[in-house]
Structures are given as C-alpha cells and as structure tokens.
Amino acid sequence: MRKPIIAGNWKLHKTLSEALALVDKLKNDLASVKDVEIVVAPVFTALATVARAANGSNIEIAAQNCYPAVTGAFTGEVSPTLLKDAGCRSIIIGHSERRQLFGENDALINTKIKTTHEAGLRAIFCIGETLAEREGGRMFDVLKRQVSEGLKGVDTQSMQQVVIAYEPVWAIGTGKVASNKQAQEAHAFVRNLVREQFGDEVAAEIRILYGGSVKPDNVDGLMAMPDVDGALVGGASLKAEDFVRIVRFNKG
Numbered sequence: 239m240r241k242p243i244i245a246g247n248w249k250l251h252k253t254l255s256e257a258l259a260l261v262d263k264l265k266n267d268l269a270s271v272k273d274v275e276i277v278v279a280p281v282f283t284a285l286a287t288v289a290r291a292a293n294g295s296n297i298e299i300a301a302q303n304c305y306p307a308v309t310g311a312f313t314g315e316v317s318p319t320l321l322k323d324a325g326c327r328s329i330i331i332g333h334s335e336r337r338q339l340f341g342e343n344d345a346l347i348n349t350k351i352k353t354t355h356e357a358g359l360r361a362i363f364c365i366g367e368t369l370a371e372r373e374g375g376r377m378f379d380v381l382k383r384q385v386s387e388g389l390k391g392v393d394t395q396s397m398q399q400v401v402i403a404y405e406p407v408w409a410i411g412t413g414k415v416a417s418n419k420q421a422q423e424a425h426a427f428v429r430n431l432v433r434e435q436f437g438d439e440v441a442a443e444i445r446i447l448y449g450g451s452v453k454p455d456n457v458d459g460l461m462a463m464p465d466v467d468g469a470l471v472g473g474a475s476l477k478a479e480d481f482v483r484i485v486r487f488n489k490g
C-alpha cells in the first residue's frame with residue numbers, strides 16, 4: 239500500500255517567527271498522525287530553523303527549489319547538498335511557478351532531479367498542463383513530455399526517491415480545483431507513463447500527489463480516488479487549522 243503524503247508548499251510566505259509558530263502548532267496538533275507522511279516546504283531562509291524545530295517529530299522538511307550543482311561559482315544559488323545540511327529530506331522540483339515565471343524547462347528539471355538524488359534527497363517532481371493545453375486537447379501530450387523528459391536517465395532504483403505532483407496550472411491558487419474525476423484520469427495516465435518507462439513495480443509504488451486549490455472541503459473526495467496518493471497544498475497550508483484538517487483527511 240502507498241502511504242499518503244500531504245505536503246505544504248509555503249511559497250514566498252512567512253517570516254522566521256511566523257514559520258516557527260506554524261511548525262510548532264503543526265507539531266502539536268499532528269503528533270498522533272502515523273499513517274500519513276507530513277511535509278512542509280518553507281522559504282530558504284527559514285529551512286534550518288524550521289527543521290530544527292521539527293526535529294524528532296513526524297514532520298519532514300522540503301525545499302522549494304535547488305540549483306543543480308554541489309558547490310561552485312553560482313552566486314545566489316543553493317545546492318541539494320546544502321539543503322540536506324540544513325535539514326531537508328526532499329526538494330520540490332519543477333513547480334509550475336518555476337516553469338512559468340523563471341523559465342525552467344524539462345532538461346533543467348531533469349538535471350535538478352539527478353543532483354537531488356546524488357545528495358541523497360527525494361524529488362517532489364511537479365508536472366501539469368495549462369488551461370490552454372487542456373482545452374486544446376494537448377494535456378496528455380504535455381504530461382507525457384514532462385514525465386519522459388523530466389525523468390530521463392533516472393534509474394529504477396532512484397525512482398524510490400521520486401514523488402510526482404500532478405498540478406494542473408489552471409487550478410493553482412485559483413480556487414478552481416480539478417474534479418475528482420479529472421484528477422483520477424490524469425493520475426491514472428501518469429501512473430501508466432511511469433509503468434511504460436520504469437515497469438510495474440515502480441508504477442505500483444510511486445506516490446502521485448494532486449495539487450491545485452486543495453482545501454479542507456475538497457480533500458476527502460480527491461483522496462478517495464484510487465490513484466491520488468496525497469496532496470501538495472499551497473494556500474491552505476499557511477493556516478494551521480486548514481492544513482491539519484487536510485492531513486487528517488477522511489479515509490472514508
């Protein structure tokens with residue numbers, strides 16, 4: 239059975255003291271949760287502090303991005319090795335905001351995934367179509383390209399260190415969540431792509447998270463879908479009460 243993952247992407251939000259207050263509350267309110275992996279992704283400047291605060295709890299820390307090198311003359315960048323040193327266990331890679339606002343392409347994302355693995359960290363690899371791509375009938379082609387290019391040359395063993403997040407761009411931050419059926423359709427398609435590229439075992443084990451306007455009032459339906467293995471949550475992860483309810487989704 240695939241253990242669900244609920245991950246909070248804090249994006250560019252929260253000062254150090256706000257981040258600490260949030261993780262303290264989550265630590266307290268989620269201490270008894272054992273059947274869900276809980277992840278939060280603060281801004282770079284809060285990572286080490288939040289990781290220290292979460293140490294010994296069931297909350298894991300992720301970074302929101304990385305640069306695909308270990309060290310070197312790369313002013314302003316942060317490597318997976320340093321993120322691990324700061325207490326991260328995973329890195330969100332290829333988020334649609336990185337693709338759209340910062341020009342990240344499939345090849346760069348692929349290099350980032352490999353560098354993340356070399357540091358011994360897990361990649362939370364984001365994919366998803368825009369509204370124009372969906373309405374133009376190109377959704378499946380886009381997902382296929384993102385998966386095959388993003389995971390090119392990743393070996394079967396390293397796939398244990400990959401979580402996929404399907405995040406339709408039109409659902410991110412818009413309040414327009416994908417329907418349960420739309421999410422299931424995309425997730426089943428993506429799992430099949432993984433099967434074609436890496437075989438049955440990897441496909442059966444890989445966790446595929448849904449992201450895009452996940453809220454306390456829609457998480458239960460999404461999580462009831464057979465191929466939805468968790469959620470990547472933006473806006474609703476900034477409020478302890480909402481995130482706690484999402485982690486404690488109703489298992490039906």
Ligand code: PGA
Binds near residue numbers: 247410411412449474
């Ligand atoms: P949202 O963001 O939950 O605010 O839509 C999701 C994401 O960008 O990961």
